[in-house]
Amino acid sequence: MAVAQAAHKNREFLWRRLHTLSGVIPVGLFLLEHLFTNATALRGPAAFNDAVDAIQTLPLLHFIEFFFIFLPITYHGVFGLYVAFVSGYNANRFSFGRNILFVFQRVTGVITFVFIIFHLWTTRFSGNAPNFDMVHNLVSNPAYFWFMIIGVVAATFHFANGLWSFCIHWGITVGARAQRITAWVTLIVFVVLAGMGVASIIAFTHSA
Amino acid sequence: MSTAAETMETTRTVHLIIERQDSPESEPYTQEFVVPYRPGMNVIACLMEIQRNPRNKQGDPVAPVTWEMNCLEEICGACTMVINNRPRQACSALVDKLEQPIRIRPMRTFPVVRDLVVDRSRMFDALKKIKAWVPIDGTYDLGAGPRMSERDQQIAYELSRCFTCGACVEACPNVNDKNSFIGPFAISQARLFNMHPTGAMHKEDRLEALMGEGGIHECGNAQNCVQVCPKGIPLTTSIAAMNRQVTYHALGAWLRK
Numbered sequence: 001m002a003v004a005q006a007a008h009k010n011r012e013f014l015w016r017r018l019h020t021l022s023g024v025i026p027v028g029l030f031l032l033e034h035l036f037t038n039a040t041a042l043r044g045p046a047a048f049n050d051a052v053d054a055i056q057t058l059p060l061l062h063f064i065e066f067f068f069i070f071l072p073i074t075y076h077g078v079f080g081l082y083v084a085f086v087s088g089y090n091a092n093r094f095s096f097g098r099n100i101l102f103v104f105q106r107v108t109g110v111i112t113f114v115f116i117i118f119h120l121w122t123t124r125f126s127g128n129a130p131n132f133d134m135v136h137n138l139v140s141n142p143a144y145f146w147f148m149i150i151g152v153v154a155a156t157f158h159f160a161n162g163l164w165s166f167c168i169h170w171g172i173t174v175g176a177r178a179q180r181i182t183a184w185v186t187l188i189v190f191v192v193l194a195g196m197g198v199a200s201i202i203a204f205t206h207s208a
Numbered sequence: 209m210s211t212a213a214e215t216m217e218t219t220r221t222v223h224l225i226i227e228r229q230d231s232p233e234s235e236p237y238t239q240e241f242v243v244p245y246r247p248g249m250n251v252i253a254c255l256m257e258i259q260r261n262p263r264n265k266q267g268d269p270v271a272p273v274t275w276e277m278n279c280l281e282e283i284c285g286a287c288t289m290v291i292n293n294r295p296r297q298a299c300s301a302l303v304d305k306l307e308q309p310i311r312i313r314p315m316r317t318f319p320v321v322r323d324l325v326v327d328r329s330r331m332f333d334a335l336k337k338i339k340a341w342v343p344i345d346g347t348y349d350l351g352a353g354p355r356m357s358e359r360d361q362q363i364a365y366e367l368s369r370c371f372t373c374g375a376c377v378e379a380c381p382n383v384n385d386k387n388s389f390i391g392p393f394a395i396s397q398a399r400l401f402n403m404h405p406t407g408a409m410h411k412e413d414r415l416e417a418l419m420g421e422g423g424i425h426e427c428g429n430a431q432n433c434v435q436v437c438p439k440g441i442p443l444t445t446s447i448a449a450m451n452r453q454v455t456y457h458a459l460g461a462w463l464r465k
Contacts, residue, residue, distance in 0.1 A: 013458070016425035087428055088381035093293055094432045102381065102430035165429045168444075171452025175445055176434075 019079045020169045022072040023162050030069050031159055035193055038200040045132035052130050077113045084110055105161050108154040115151030135204045145205065152197035160190035220245040222254055222303055223265075226273055227313035228323045236320075240265040240309070241273075251291060251298035251310065252277055255324075275324040282438060285373025289324045290315055295375040295436055315378040331372045334390035338417045340397040342407040354405040367400040367446065369439040376433035376443055388422030392433035395424055396446035402453065415450075415457040424450055 037055065041048040058064065084106040091103045122144075128134045139145045164186040167173040173182045221242045229236040242265050243257035255275055262272040277287040280299045287298040290313045292306055303310070318326035344350060356364065370393050377383050377391040398414045401407035418424040424447065433443040 010419075010421045010423075012421065013419040013423060013425045013454075017458070083428075086382075086384075086386040088384035088387070090379070090381045090432070094379055094435070096432060096435050098429070098431040099381070102428055168429050168448045169425075169451055171448055171450075171455045174448040174452060176442065179444070179448070 015079060016083075017169070019076060019083065020162075020166050022076045023080075023159075024166050026068045027073050027076050028159050028163070030073070031155060032193075035156075035197055035200070038204075039196050041132065041135075041200050041203040045136075048132045056130075073116070077109075077116070080109045081113065101161055105158060105165065108158040108161075111154040112151065112158050115147070115154065118147070119151060132204070136207060139201055139204045145201065148201050149198060152201065153194050156193040156197055157190050160186040160193065163189065222249070223309040224254055224258075225309045225311045226323070227311075228273065229314070229320050230271075230322065232319060232321060236313075239270060239273075245303070247304075249303050251289075251301040251303065251306075251312065252280065252287060254303065254310070255298065273324065274322045283371060285371035285438075288315060288373040288375055288378075289313065290378065295373075295378040296438055297373065300438070315374055317378045317380075317383050318374060326374070328372065328374050331374060331377065331391065331393065334394040334422075335372070335397060337390060337420075338394050338398045338414050339410055340394070340401055342401060342404055343410065344406065356405055360403055364400055364403055367396055367441060370396060370400075370441055371439070373438065375436045375438060379432035379436040381430050381432065382426050382428050387426055389426035390422045392427070392443045392447060395427070395450050396441060396443050399446045399450050399453075402450075411453075412457065415454055418450060418454055419458060424454055 037051050038048075040051040055061070087102075087106055089103055089106075091099050122138060123130065123134070126134075139148060164179075164182050167182050168179065173179045222245050224241045224243065225238055226241065227236050227238050241254075241258050241263075243254050243261075246253065252275075255273055259272045262270055264270050275287060275289065275298065277299065278284040279286070282297045282300040285297065288295060289298055290296075291298065291301045292311055295315055298312075312324065314320045314324045314326050316326075318328055318330065321327050344353075372393060374393075376393050380389065380392060382389045383391055395418065398418055402411045402414055427447055429444075429447075431444050434441075437443055
């Protein structure tokens with residue numbers, strides 16, 4: 001009864017927890033899948049086109065795309081903008097490392113939000129067939145190339161640092177030591193994923 | 209009596225820049241003061257000196273600076289103010305260890321009553337909200353409660369050292385006008401009373417409160433709280449521990465319905 005009443009009065013807790021969860025499952029998982037697929041471009045255009053074809057032949061692709069990617073990413077992004085808006089920023093007064101990362105998390109979130117919209121517009125909704133040449137034509141433009149680099153670094157940072165925060169939000173890492181170790185692990189996750197993403201973008205600049 | 213300006217020439221002095229405010233509604237302004245130095249003096253001693261001879265740096269008479277204090281040994285938290293950008297107790301802020309000029313302002317996360325005096329009622333409200341007590345009152349003697357393990361006593365002692373000074377609330381970026389976050393200290397207090405064997409009888413009430421408006425979910429893990437806590441209370445560990453309790457409670461409550 002008390003639970004029902006509290007839940008009725010305030011759903012903020014639920015929205016917040018859904019936000020942190022959606023960032024990892026499925027949005028984070030999709031990010032990993034996306035980066036790994038793009039990394040096949042390192043083995044040449046044919047390998048990348050094969051990987052794309054494999055995804056294109058998945059059953060219920062539009063269903064998966066809508067319910068496991070589009071809906072969660074929209075929720076995470078839009079609610080995330082709200083979170084960034086209601087957060088305070090005082091890293092100028094308190095320049096502790098974690099407080100600076102707290103600001104970075106929100107800044108990279110907003111960058112990633114804008115990046116994804118433009119990225120989708122120029123790829124998924126551009127009307128062009130998804131293949132190596134399409135991406136090659138895009139990243140041949142230096143402005144678009146650097147836009148991609150910034151977007152990938154921001155997205156991978158947001159994911160890795162968000163993973164650290166997720167572990168605290170869900171009560172997985174409780175002690176200071178556990179949180180410190182997770183910080184190092186997620187830093188490695190960031191470096192590896194960002195490196196992979198950047199290498200893939202560079203691979204796309206080489207003509208087929 | 210020599211003015212502050214004259215003493216500056218003859219003896220060692222302390223230079224203070226204080227942000228002042230005459231009433232809750234009026235605009236803040238800063239005033240500079242120069243007080244004679246004494247070995248081992250703290251910020252309270254400087255403020256007392258200003259009270260004794262309320263003149264600004266130029267020697268003009270001004271209204272004495274208002275502040276709150278009580279224990280003078282970093283136990284009550286009443287004299288918490290922002291000293292050189294850090295929320296801390298004025299009693300344990302030793303002039304010898306501070307960079308001069310010493311900049312002092314009130315904790316603006318709370319409504320300012322006057323000068324350095326702030327209204328910390330919201331902290332008391334937060335403690336009431338999360339039921340930060342052990343209910344033992346009855347119409348008859350309830351007898352001795354269950355014993356607590358030595359290990360739990362150690363943790364509880366650490367948490368019980370919180371004196372609601374407000375430093376963590378001042379440093380937390382998510383305690384602001386756009387957010388109703390109750391603050392780190394309240395989450396730590398919920399942990400303290402949830403780990404008490406008798407207090408645990410009202411565990412669910414506290415978890416419900418933490419899931420309510422301005423609850424634990426408003427924490428953004430900036431972790432300033434644990435850096436500024438004068439008592440070194442592991443506030444971020446408390447928050448994560450309560451996140452774990454809340455997660456189990458929320459999932460359990462949902463699956464039981």
